[in-house]
Amino acid sequence: MFRYTIAVVLSGFLALTAATSHAQGVEPPAEAANPPPSAQTLDDILARQAGLSDKRQPRDTGSADDAIAGIGAVLGTRGTVSDAEIWEDLRFGTAEVNVSAGGPPARVLIQDGGMWWLDFRKGPLATYGGWLLLGTIGLLIVFYLLRGRIRVSGGLSGVKIGRFAAIERFGHWVLAGSFLLLAFTGLISLFGRVGLIPVLGKDTYAVLAVGSKWVHNNVSWAFMIALVMIFVMWVVHNLPTRHDLVWFAKGGGIIGSGHPPAKKFNAGQKIIFWSVIVFGASISASGLSLLFPFELPMFAKTFSIMNDMGIPALVGMDAFPTRLAPHEEMQFAQLWHSIAGFVLMAIVIAHIYIGTLGMEGAYDAMGTGEVDLNWAKEHHSLWVEEVQDKATSDGQRQTTPAE
Numbered sequence: 001m002f003r004y005t006i007a008v009v010l011s012g013f014l015a016l017t018a019a020t021s022h023a024q025g026v027e028p029p030a031e032a033a034n035p036p037p038s039a040q041t042l043d044d045i046l047a048r049q050a051g052l053s054d055k056r057q058p059r060d061t062g063s064a065d066d067a068i069a070g071i072g073a074v075l076g077t078r079g080t081v082s083d084a085e086i087w088e089d090l091r092f093g094t095a096e097v098n099v100s101a102g103g104p105p106a107r108v109l110i111q112d113g114g115m116w117w118l119d120f121r122k123g124p125l126a127t128y129g130g131w132l133l134l135g136t137i138g139l140l141i142v143f144y145l146l147r148g149r150i151r152v153s154g155g156l157s158g159v160k161i162g163r164f165a166a167i168e169r170f171g172h173w174v175l176a177g178s179f180l181l182l183a184f185t186g187l188i189s190l191f192g193r194v195g196l197i198p199v200l201g202k203d204t205y206a207v208l209a210v211g212s213k214w215v216h217n218n219v220s221w222a223f224m225i226a227l228v229m230i231f232v233m234w235v236v237h238n239l240p241t242r243h244d245l246v247w248f249a250k251g252g253g254i255i256g257s258g259h260p261p262a263k264k265f266n267a268g269q270k271i272i273f274w275s276v277i278v279f280g281a282s283i284s285a286s287g288l289s290l291l292f293p294f295e296l297p298m299f300a301k302t303f304s305i306m307n308d309m310g311i312p313a314l315v316g317m318d319a320f321p322t323r324l325a326p327h328e329e330m331q332f333a334q335l336w337h338s339i340a341g342f343v344l345m346a347i348v349i350a351h352i353y354i355g356t357l358g359m360e361g362a363y364d365a366m367g368t369g370e371v372d373l374n375w376a377k378e379h380h381s382l383w384v385e386e387v388q389d390k391a392t393s394d395g396q397r398q399t400t401p402a403e
Ligand code: HEM
Pocket: 163, 172, 175, 176, 177, 179, 180, 230, 265, 268, 269, 270, 272, 273, 276, 348, 351, 352, 355, 356, 362, 363, 364, 365, 366, 367
């Protein structure tokens, strides 16, 4: 609140000073029209605004003082410090700003680096992110046209085998439902200005944007809880085994004939699982940082660890910055949150395709919890053997004829 007060008071003061000198009709002496070499020229200012020179040149206030000594008397209480210089000090963080509350972040009235973030968010982030999603959908359409629906080659047997317990399906659908809500509301926030305001108008979009933000902030908790549930329930089945190498070598059954053997989850599903866990956890961490502004900075530390590991050098980049202003921390959190979100959305689109249209018999696993025995033997032969061995040793039949 206080920082707004400062800004308002400051703007008022500047406006008043300008108005007063104008009203008095004060004309600067002729020599002031030719500034000394050290003073800022209009070209300097334009170059800086165009981003050609981003560093502030140290001001030679002494010679500037001399040069305009003649008009010092008419400059008002701030003497030779012009309005532009005050804004410049604020912009580059050299102004002395005192606040009574809010800590260091509240002392930043203008953050120059924020323009880079804004441009990146509006430009490459939205463009490449959008294309990634459209490209994934396009590839899946091409894949469907070439390969068609993956059928159960032996035909459906009519015999069912239990695949996922109710608690597993509950965890999965909470994760899926929350993720879809988060994805849609996140996309509305990112693309709303360009994509929705022209269609809905500003007033309607404002309601939608506020609602989206509310949903996004609150549904995130369901996503995080379900992520932990899924991890705990399925991590044992997703540890790598030697069968995964065979699965990869056969391209998951697309290359060569027959389906490679797999336990409860095949290597392709393990990739989905670990992507969801790693990206989901990273999106959650950066999301928490955004949800509690300035409370959970994590990028300076992360960058420092990455520098120590030599990661920037590996990809031919300079060391990452390890001294970040509070606002920069938030900007990096926002960018990473969105980048990881886009990658996971693309992966999940492919996952939804294979779980519904792409493969006959797959949806039942998460729908009813039971799958056709022939589907199970084709895609998870080793898992079927395990289940049947266990059923035999328990003296029970796990498979039951379908009605
Ligand atoms: C909303 C549409 C979705 C559908 C129709 C769907 C369908 C399925 C099905 C049928 C399975 C079981 C596959 C099997 O029996 O082997 C499954 C598993 C799984 N789902 Fe989903 N799912 C959806 C969304 C999501 C979302 C949004 C996430 C995560 C953000 C997710 C994460 C997982 C994971 C980690 C597995 C285990 C690995 C795998 O089978 O690929 N699902 N899903």
